[in-house]
Amino acid sequence: MTVAILVGVLVAGGVYLMMQRSLVRIVFGVSLLSHAANLLLLSAGVLAWRQEPLSDRTDLASTADPLPQAFVLTAIVITFAITILVLGFAVIGHNDDTHHAPETGEDHDA
Amino acid sequence: MTFSPALLPLFMVVPLCAAAVCVVFRGPLVSRTLLIGVPAATAAGGAYLIAVHRTTPYLAHAVGGFDRTVAISLVSDMASAVMLTVTGIALTVSAVHLVFTGEDRLHFVPSLVLMASAGVAGAFLTADLFNLFVWIEVMLLPSYALIAVTGVWSRLQAGRTFLLVNVLTSTLLLMGVGLVYGVTGTVNLAALGGAAARDARTAFAVSLMLLALCVKAAVVPVHGWLRRTYPTASAGVMSVFAAIHTKVALYAVYRVYAVTFDGEHAAWMPLLGVAVVATVLVGSFATFGERRMRTALSWQMVSGVGHILIGPLVLTAAALGAGLFYLAHHVFTMGALILVSGAIEQTYGTGRFDRLSGLMRREPWAAAVMALGIASLIGLPPLSGLWGKVALVTAVAHGAGAWEWVLFAAIALSAVVTLMAMQRLWSQVMWGPPMEKYRPDDAHTGGGGLVDLPDDLRIPRRLMVTSTVMLAISLGMFVVPGPLLDIADTAGARLLDVDGYRAAVLP
Numbered sequence: 001m002t003v004a005i006l007v008g009v010l011v012a013g014g015v016y017l018m019m020q021r022s023l024v025r026i027v028f029g030v031s032l033l034s035h036a037a038n039l040l041l042l043s044a045g046v047l048a049w050r051q052e053p054l055s056d057r058t059d060l061a062s063t064a065d066p067l068p069q070a071f072v073l074t075a076i077v078i079t080f081a082i083t084i085l086v087l088g089f090a091v092i093g094h095n096d097d098t099h100h101a102p103e104t105g106e107d108h109d110a
Numbered sequence: 111m112t113f114s115p116a117l118l119p120l121f122m123v124v125p126l127c128a129a130a131v132c133v134v135f136r137g138p139l140v141s142r143t144l145l146i147g148v149p150a151a152t153a154a155g156g157a158y159l160i161a162v163h164r165t166t167p168y169l170a171h172a173v174g175g176f177d178r179t180v181a182i183s184l185v186s187d188m189a190s191a192v193m194l195t196v197t198g199i200a201l202t203v204s205a206v207h208l209v210f211t212g213e214d215r216l217h218f219v220p221s222l223v224l225m226a227s228a229g230v231a232g233a234f235l236t237a238d239l240f241n242l243f244v245w246i247e248v249m250l251l252p253s254y255a256l257i258a259v260t261g262v263w264s265r266l267q268a269g270r271t272f273l274l275v276n277v278l279t280s281t282l283l284l285m286g287v288g289l290v291y292g293v294t295g296t297v298n299l300a301a302l303g304g305a306a307a308r309d310a311r312t313a314f315a316v317s318l319m320l321l322a323l324c325v326k327a328a329v330v331p332v333h334g335w336l337r338r339t340y341p342t343a344s345a346g347v348m349s350v351f352a353a354i355h356t357k358v359a360l361y362a363v364y365r366v367y368a369v370t371f372d373g374e375h376a377a378w379m380p381l382l383g384v385a386v387v388a389t390v391l392v393g394s395f396a397t398f399g400e401r402r403m404r405t406a407l408s409w410q411m412v413s414g415v416g417h418i419l420i421g422p423l424v425l426t427a428a429a430l431g432a433g434l435f436y437l438a439h440h441v442f443t444m445g446a447l448i449l450v451s452g453a454i455e456q457t458y459g460t461g462r463f464d465r466l467s468g469l470m471r472r473e474p475w476a477a478a479v480m481a482l483g484i485a486s487l488i489g490l491p492p493l494s495g496l497w498g499k500v501a502l503v504t505a506v507a508h509g510a511g512a513w514e515w516v517l518f519a520a521i522a523l524s525a526v527v528t529l530m531a532m533q534r535l536w537s538q539v540m541w542g543p544p545m546e547k548y549r550p551d552d553a554h555t556g557g558g559g560l561v562d563l564p565d566d567l568r569i570p571r572r573l574m575v576t577s578t579v580m581l582a583i584s585l586g587m588f589v590v591p592g593p594l595l596d597i598a599d600t601a602g603a604r605l606l607d608v609d610g611y612r613a614a615v616l617p
Binding site: 018023026030033034036037040041043044045067068071074075078081082085086089092093096 | 180240244247251254255258263266267269270273274277278280281284285287288289291292
């Protein structure tokens with residue numbers, strides 16, 4: 001139940017931040033949302049059994065399911081890459097998201 | 111004919127290695143050879159797989175030789191082989207266009223295109239839902255860079271929109287995969303065969319995934335991103351995108367829906383029906399509202415997505431096959447139209463109807479290619495659109511039940527409206543008084559000032575080659591529809607053969 005509420009709160013916060021104009025806030029929104037997805041994935045592997053999944057050390061009855069952990073690891077890496085990319089876009093764009101686009105001499109109506 | 115399933119990972123490994131080579135060796139010879147050669151090899155491999163699948167229904171491989179139940183499975187069947195071939199050919203022609211316009215010399219463009227093509231092949235071949243998410247990300251990450259590659263301001267803005275829409279839907283897709291695992295304890299598509307038809311919770315989890323895929327496929331009412339992003343990219347890049355993003359999402363909808371629901375309609379089938387009809391009609395009507403060539407074409411892409419989704423809506427073998435045939439037709443027709451518009455834009459400096467006029471006397475070849483492309487979109491002979499629509503209508507007549515007349519009306523109305531909207535595009539660009547002034551391309555800002563149009567200015571012949579090739583493929587699909595429709599029917603039947611799929615993947 002705690003996890004379900006936590007996922008809900010994270011999604012709500014993430015959606016709110018993604019509605020903002022500034023790209024940096026959107027990045028925070030994306031992070032919250034992906035945290036929610038990661039928690040959801042982890043909870044898919046039954047949280048009650050949460051000892052490390054090493055068969056020679058832990059009793060199989062109390063081992064965590066390793067597959068969702070592998071999913072989460074992959075998802076975290078992908079989110080990392082995307083976060084860096086969006087931050088890069090935010091830097092290149094200066095403040096064109098909150099103010100006006102700079103005069104570059106481009107013809108936007110070609 | 112035989113093909114060792116252990117070779118299936120090569121469809122991803124070769125493009126990824128080629129992308130790495132292009133980063134290290136930046137010379138034009140190496141990067142151009144790989145940029146054109148690797149997608150062409152993928153297409154050839156896909157064509158060979160089609161030949162193999164005429165006798166062998168499935169080729170399954172457990173990557174790394176792990177136990178089948180936990181390994182990532184790669185499966186090739188007729189549908190995935192067709193998709194590999196179609197996207198491979200379209201990517202090859204688009205790559206040639208990128209070389210002819212010189213865009214392949216921009217930073218990392220060959221590597222980005224090759225990486226995206228690896229993601230596309232992976233998404234077609236995987237039988238693992240989480241792996242599907244990963245390959246879709248592999249396809250999307252280079253696309254984020256490709257859309258903004260020239261760094262002009264409008265492309266940066268379009269890049270952000272595209273990125274955020276896809277990040278949001280990928281997260282939704284991931285949540286769907288997590289829920290599927292939580293409910294069933296597996297993400298192997300073969301093990302999930304029919305699971306959603308038996309259990310309502312699984313059906314909900316799978317439906318969440320399908321919803322995310324529908325956003326990526328640009329289904330009305332979640333289609334707005336396509337018109338705002340694709341036309342901003344250059345014509346070559348737009349043609350690459352048109353061949354991959356929405357098509358991968360559509361293929362995933364076909365596969366996941368057919369296998370997990372075991373050929374039964376989901377409870378939300380009427381909602382899908384409304385969305386399909388809306389997509390078909392909104393796409394064609396909205397074409398009227400545009401005053402640039404490639405934005406008008408982006409609405410036609412939305413309309414095409416609606417037509418292709420009639421396959422899973424009707425959900426018979428014939429309908430799925432007809433949908434796949436229509437998908438192939440749409441990729442080539444749309445590629446031809448996008449590339450010919452790009453050639454006009456590049457030469458005359460604009461794609462706006464009101465700034466272009468009277469091009470038919472100067473560019474009879476471009477006028478002909480565009481007219482034939484439009485005829486194919488509408489479904490007129492002598493082009494592939496005719497058989498695409500005939501196959502769809504036949505499939506609807508034999509299996510759509512209560513939806514039959516609604517779908518007939520939608521297809522017919524959409525064709526008439528498309529005819530009117532696209533003839534407006536063609537006549538405004540090709541007829542009218544001859545152009546006297548134009549804005550030549552400026553290397554730094556995209557468009558320059560208004561100057562007199564020189565008499566001898568013509569579209570360079572090499573820029574017309576690519577769209578002509580795409581159109582020739584569409585023409586070829588019209589001339590020999592029999593074998594191609596046979597292949598599509600087989601693909602549709604195998605998509606619904608869940609028992610055979612399960613037996614092949616989990617022996």
